[in-house]
Every structure is written in structure tokens, then in C-alpha cells.
Amino acid sequence: xxxxxxxxxxxxxxxxxxxxIVRYSxxxxxxxPTSVVDHLAVHFVLEGSLLHKDSDEARxxxxxDGLPKEDAPMExxxxxxxxxxxxxxxxxxxxxxxxxxxxxxxxxxxxxKPDKKEAKCTNQFNFSERASQTHxxxxxxxxxxxxxxxxxxxxxxxxxxxxxxxYLEELQKQEKxxxxxxxxxxxKDNNTSKKKMTLMETQSDDIAKVGKVSKIIExxxxxxxxxxxxxxxxxxxxxxxxxxxxxxTLLPLWTFQYGITRNFxxxxxxxxxxxxxxxxxxxxxxxxxxxEGGMFLLYSLKNSAFPECIYYTTFGVQCLDIHPQHSYxxxxxxxxxxxxxxNLKEKEPHPVYKSTxxxxxxxxxxxxxxxxxxxxxxxxxxxxxxxDGRVVSWTLVKNELISTDVIRLSVNGAVTDGPNSAxxxxxxxxxxxxxxxxxxxxxxxxxxxxxxHKCSKTYSSQFLETYDAHSMPVDAVKWNHxxxxxxxxxxxxxxxxxxxxxxxxxxxxxxxxxAVGDVAWSPYSSTxxxxxxxxxxxxxxxxxxxGLLSLCNTIKVKSVMSDTFPVQCSN
Numbered sequence: 001x002x003x004x005x006x007x008x009x010x011x012x013x014x015x016x017x018x019x020x021i022v023r024y025s026x027x028x029x030x031x032x033p034t035s036v037v038d039h040l041a042v043h044f045v046l047e048g049s050l051l052h053k054d055s056d057e058a059r060x061x062x063x064x065d066g067l068p069k070e071d072a073p074m075e076x077x078x079x080x081x082x083x084x085x086x087x088x089x090x091x092x093x094x095x096x097x098x099x100x101x102x103x104x105x106x107x108x109x110x111x112x113k114p115d116k117k118e119a120k121c122t123n124q125f126n127f128s129e130r131a132s133q134t135h136x137x138x139x140x141x142x143x144x145x146x147x148x149x150x151x152x153x154x155x156x157x158x159x160x161x162x163x164x165x166x167y168l169e170e171l172q173k174q175e176k177x178x179x180x181x182x183x184x185x186x187x188k189d190n191n192t193s194k195k196k197m198t199l200m201e202t203q204s205d206d207i208a209k210v211g212k213v214s215k216i217i218e219x220x221x222x223x224x225x226x227x228x229x230x231x232x233x234x235x236x237x238x239x240x241x242x243x244x245x246x247x248x249t250l251l252p253l254w255t256f257q258y259g260i261t262r263n264f265x266x267x268x269x270x271x272x273x274x275x276x277x278x279x280x281x282x283x284x285x286x287x288x289x290x291x292e293g294g295m296f297l298l299y300s301l302k303n304s305a306f307p308e309c310i311y312y313t314t315f316g317v318q319c320l321d322i323h324p325q326h327s328y329x330x331x332x333x334x335x336x337x338x339x340x341x342x343n344l345k346e347k348e349p350h351p352v353y354k355s356t357x358x359x360x361x362x363x364x365x366x367x368x369x370x371x372x373x374x375x376x377x378x379x380x381x382x383x384x385x386x387x388d389g390r391v392v393s394w395t396l397v398k399n400e401l402i403s404t405d406v407i408r409l410s411v412n413g414a415v416t417d418g419p420n421s422a423x424x425x426x427x428x429x430x431x432x433x434x435x436x437x438x439x440x441x442x443x444x445x446x447x448x449x450x451x452x453h454k455c456s457k458t459y460s461s462q463f464l465e466t467y468d469a470h471s472m473p474v475d476a477v478k479w480n481h482x483x484x485x486x487x488x489x490x491x492x493x494x495x496x497x498x499x500x501x502x503x504x505x506x507x508x509x510x511x512x513x514x515a516v517g518d519v520a521w522s523p524y525s526s527t528x529x530x531x532x533x534x535x536x537x538x539x540x541x542x543x544x545x546x547g548l549l550s551l552c553n554t555i556k557v558k559s560v561m562s563d564t565f566p567v568q569c570s571n
Contacts, residue, residue, distance in 0.1 A: 002235050008224065014039040219302045226304070229253050254304045256281075261295055268320045274327040277301040278308070284316025284335060288365075291316055291335055296342070311342060311349045321382065323371045331382045331394075333366030339384050339394060339401070353401045355394070360403035362386035367431050373440065383443075385430040391445060391455070407460050409447060432476050438484050444501075446474030452489060454501060467504060469497060476518050482526035490516035496531050 017039050022031040051058040156162075223230070233253055241248045261283050268282030283295040294316035298309040315334040323329040328344040332351070338361050340351035355361040364387035371382045380396040389409040395402045409428035429448040436442040441457040442464075450470035453463045470491035480486040486507075490496045492515040497506040514533035522528035 006227075006231075008227075010220075012039065014041050215303075218305070222303050222305055226254075254301065256299050256304050256307075258297065258307055261297075263292070264295060264316075267294075267316065267318050270320055270322050272322050272327050273324045275300075278327075280320055280322055280330060282317035282320045282332065284318055288335070294334070296320065296330075296332060298344070309344060318365050319368045321369045321371055323380070326380070329371075329380065331369045331371060331384075333369045333384055333386075335365045337362030337364055337366060337386060337388070339366055339369060339382075341382075341396060341401075353396055353399075355401050355403065359401050360392065360405075362388050362390060362392070364388040364429070368433055370433070370435060372435060383433070383435075385433045385445060387429040387431075387448070389427040389429060391430065391433065393457075405460070406457055407445075407455050407463075409445065409453065411449060431473050434478050434487070436479055436484070437481060444477045444479070444487060446477045446489065448473040450474060450491060450493070452477055452499075465501065465504070467499065469499075469506070470495060475516060476520075478519060478521055480521055480526055481523060486526075488519055488521065488529060490519040490531060492516070496529075 017037050019037065021034045021037065023034055024030075025032045051061070232251060236251055238249050238251070263285075264283035265286055266281060267284040267286070268280075270280050272278040272280070278298060278300050281297045281299060283297065285291055285294075294313040296311040296313060296317055297307040300308050313332075313334065315336045315338070317332055318335055319333040321331050323331075330342045330344065332340050332342060334340070339355045341353040343352045346352065362384065366384050366386045369382055369384045371380070373381070375381055375395065382394050383391060383406065384394065385391050391406045391409070393404045393406050395404070409430050410426045411428050412426055428451070430445055431448055432446040434444050443455055443457070445453045445455055446469075447453070450468070450472055452467040452469045452474060454465040454467070455463055469489050470493050472491050472493040474489055474491050477487060477489045480488070485500050485502060486498065487501060488496065488498050494512055494514055494516065496510040496512060496516055496519055498508040499506050510531075512531065512533050514535045517532050517534060519529060519531045522530070
């Protein structure tokens with residue numbers, strides 16, 4: 001399979017042309033399949049109105065419109081040239097010869113008249129007048145009598161205030177007429193703007209049609225040029241890894257770059273569950289003193305040269321998550337504490353839902369968002385955690401986001417109550433969270449103080465359990481996909497720990513000699529996990545019997561924790 005060559009040939013055949021057309025053969029009295037299929041696809045047709053000048057239809061049109069023939073002046077010029085050459089200027093000797101020459105040069109002579117077709121005149125004497133009479137309907141007179149309108153004698157004295165009121169009414173009528181004229185002018189302006197918008201939409205539709213074709217051609221070119229990378233992605237396996245003990249190699253595959261995003265850092269990345277070649281990238285800045293907006297991009301492995309979708313944001317993107325069932329919904333968390341939902345089906349590059357101060361947005365950066373199952377009314381729900389110590393549930397209802405505080409984090413292990421001064425002193429800053437794969441109400445929250453809280457959606461007044469996990473902020477916490485009691489955590493204190501949520505002490509502790517930025521369980525094994533450190537190293541495999549460490553072959557995104565934009569996928 002590694003040495004197999006796969007050739008791809010581009011042909012001019014139409015893939016949508018039917019291949020099973022049959023026609024009835026009267027000779028054999030049966031239906032016979034036709035081998036010849038028309039592969040011509042017509043993209044543009046324009047019917048012309050040009051006619052050949054020598055055709056019969058062109059002559060008829062020339063006669064009907066009264067246009068002169070184009071060949072006539074050429075013939076007359078040729079005849080005049082011939083006459084000029086054939087009749088030289090000779091002197092007149094005799095009177096008789098002069099008379100003969102005069103008779104030949106007279107304009108009313110038969111010989112000097114050219115052969116012209118005269119228009120046929122109508123006969124003025126053979127004329128008959130035709131007339132006809134129609135039946136005249138008899139006229140009828142109808143009369144009716146109405147009652148006279150009632151009459152009332154009215155008299156009033158004209159005073160100064162009456163005259164003043166009449167003038168005021170007249171001024172008011174004039175002002176109303178002016179307002180009506182303004183409204184009519186505004187309506188005309190709106191109509192002109194609408195016409196311009198329709199023209200722009202038609203042009204955009206034409207551009208969109210061309211854009212789809214160009215996008216397909218661009219994907220074909222990229223897939224042909226990067227065919228070796230696709231083969232390595234499927235079948236690459238370094239045989240020398242068997243002789244390197246606990247070390248291995250990483251093969252860089254794709255590099256995704258976009259020139260505008262050079263000043264941004266990659267802050268979030270999420271794969272699409274439905275379309276496995278599509279992933280979303282969040283761009284922002286970890287330099288919190290200089291926030292210059294952000295971006296949200298969608299890339300596909302079919303085209304690494306240019307992003308599929310581009311969304312600009314006013315603040316830096318800190319986290320994002322794609323809905324597992326509805327893959328066109330993307331939840332995004334920003335540096336200013338807002339959360340937003342983007343609909344990839346919409347043409348406008350604006351969020352469909354966005355939180356505000358009225359709807360209860362966070363006051364600090366949002367570090368993680370995660371979609372959850374719909375509620376009883378089939379409304380979509382996602383959760384967010386922020387440095388303000390709140391875990392918030394967001395419900396998508398019609399055209400607005402409804403927020404509900406699930407739990408408030410505190411340093412003392414209980415939810416903050418009391419005056420504002422006490423609340424500020426005991427607030428715990430959330431950094432990450434994860435929901436249980438089987439128990440819907442159970443979830444874990446990591447904090448900047450290094451503690452991990454086990455919480456429930458149904459109990460918002462207290463924590464179920466608190467683990468003194470790390471001495472520095474918890475960067476990630478993840479439940480195991482296969483074992484319901486096991487979860488893993490990593491921190492900037494260089495350690496990765498594996499826990500049983502029924503025990504307060506860790507089961508395994510790994511010191512990686514560098515700050516660990518993220519950790520993830522393997523989707524195919526309960527004992528394999530991968531970790532990423534700030535020195536861009538380490539992918540680990542945990543043996544269930546001995547607990548030894550060895551390098552595993554896993555897909556890893558290396559530049560999520562770096563300050564440069566290029567996202568590299570490695571095998």
C-alpha cells in the first residue's frame with residue numbers, strides 16, 4: 001500500500017451526464033441502450049441578430065426600411081469611370097456632327113438614361129369605394145328627480161382671534177404639505193438605494209457562481225500538488241521508531257497560513273465532528289495590554305492555501321467550540337467577556353447571538369465554552385467559564401441569549417455570599433472545565449489557584465468535591481472517554497496528573513520539566529493520552545500495568561501555545 005501509485009486523470013466528460021439512456025428500436029422491436037452520450041454543458045448562450053448582407057432576409061429588411069443598396073454606388077462609379085475613358089474630348093468640326101453629339105449628350109435622350117427600376121404607381125382610375133352600415137341602437141331618455149339639499153342660514157361675526165386661528169390653521173397645512181414632500185423624496189431615495197442593492201446582489205450572485213467553480217478548481221490543484229502529503233497522512237509510519245526506545249519523530253504535514261493574521265496568536269482550535277476535514281481556528285493575543293481585535297477562521301484539509309470562511313471580531317478570540325450535531329453552529333468566547341454564536345449558513349459575517357451587559361455577560365476573559373444537550377423545549381445550550389468565577393449556562397431562544405449562573409467559584413470551597421467586599425476577596429478564577437461523558441449533570445472546573453472542583457448542575461450552592469491538584473493554574477481538565485471515574489489534569493507547574501474522582505489523591509503524576517499547556521485522551525484507547533508543553537515536546541502513552549512512559553504516534557497541533565500564526569498538523 002505504501003508503494004502503490006494512484007493516478008488521477010482529468011477528462012472532459014460530464015460526470016452528471018446519464019449513462020443509462022435507452023431508445024426503442026423499431027427494427028429489432030426492443031429497447032437498446034445508446035452508447036453515445038452528449039457531454040456538452042452549455043454555460044452561456046446569447047442569440048444574435050446579425051444577417052448576411054447577400055441573404056434574402058437582409059434584402060427584404062433593406063427594402064422594408066428603405067435603405068439603399070450598398071453595391072449600387074460602386075457600380076455607378078465604375079460606369080462613370082468607363083464612360084470617362086471611352087469618350088475622349090474631340091473638337092467639333094462640322095455643324096452636323098455637333099448636332100449629333102448634342103443629341104447624344106442630352107439628358108432626356110434614351111441612351112443617356114441609366115437602367116433604373118421605377119416604383120410602380122397605383123391605378124388612379126380603377127378605384128372602388130367600399131362602405132358598410134351598422135345597426136344604430138334606439139336612443140332612450142331617462143330622467144330622475146332628487147330631493148334638494150338642505151339649506152341652513154349661517155351668520156358669524158369676524159373677530160381678531162377668529163382671523164388669527166384661521167391663519168394658524170393655514171400655516172399648519174403648509175407645514176404638513178412640506179413634510180409630505182420630504183417623505184416622498186425620502187421614499188424615492190430609498191427606492192433608488194434598493195435598486196442599487198438589487199444590482200449589487202445580482203452581481204454578487206454572479207460572482208458567487210464563479211467563486212464556487214474557482215474554489216473547486218483550486219481544491220483540485222492543491223490536492224494534486226499535495227498528493228504525497230495525503231499519502232503520508234494515511235500510511236506514514238517510521239520503522240526506525242522501534243530502535244529509539246522512548247524517543248520518536250514527528251512528520252510535519254500541512255501548514256496553514258494567512259497573511260493578514262501575522263500579528264495574531266492562535267488561541268483556540270476545534271475540529272468538526274460531521275465534516276472531518278474541516279476545523280475552526282480562533283485568533284487573538286495573549287498580550288493583554290495590547291488587544292487589537294481578533295479573527296475566527298475555518299480551514300479545510302482539501303485546501304491549505306486559503307481559509308474557507310473568515311470572520312472579523314472586535315476583541316480577541318479566546319476559545320471556541322463547534323456543535324457536535326448541528327455543525328453549522330459555532331460558540332465563541334472573547335477577551336472582553338462576551339460570548340457569541342455564529343451560524344455558518346448565514347452569508348453575513350456577524351454573530352447570530354451575542355451576549356451583552358443586560359443579558360449577563362462575563363466581566364473577565366472567557367477561557368472555555370462547551371456545547372451540551374438540548375433542554376426539554378429543544379433549545380440549544382452551551383456553557384462558559386471565565387476569570388470572574390462564574391460558570392454560566394446560555395440558552396438560544398429565538399433572537400436572544402438567556403443566561404443562567406450554574407455556580408460561582410470561591411477560594412474557601414463554598415459559593416460566595418454576603419457583601420461585595422467579602423465576595424471580591426474570596427472569588428476563585430476559573431480557567432477550564434469538562435462535562436462527564438455519561439452523567440449529564442456532573443462536571444469538573446479548574447481554577448487559577450490550582451484547585452479542581454467537582455460540581456453538579458442541580459446543586460448550585462456547594463461543590464461536590466474539591467481536589468488540591470496543582471500549585472499553579474490548571475490549564476486543562478478532561479474526563480476519560482471509556483472509564484467513567486478517571487480524569488486527567490495538567491498545569492503550568494510542569495505536571496500531569498491522573499485522578500479517580502472518588503479519591504482525593506492522584507493515581508499517577510508525571511513531571512514533564514516544562515509548563516504543560518494542554519492534555520487530551522486518545523479516542524481509541526483508555527490508557528493513551530497526549531500532552532503539549534511550552535518547549536513543543538512530548539506525546540505520551542501510559543501502560544496500564546507498569547505505568548511506563550513511551551512516545552506514541554498521535555496527531556498533535558503544535559502551534560496552539562505559540563505566538564506565531566501558522567498551524568501545523570503532524571503525524
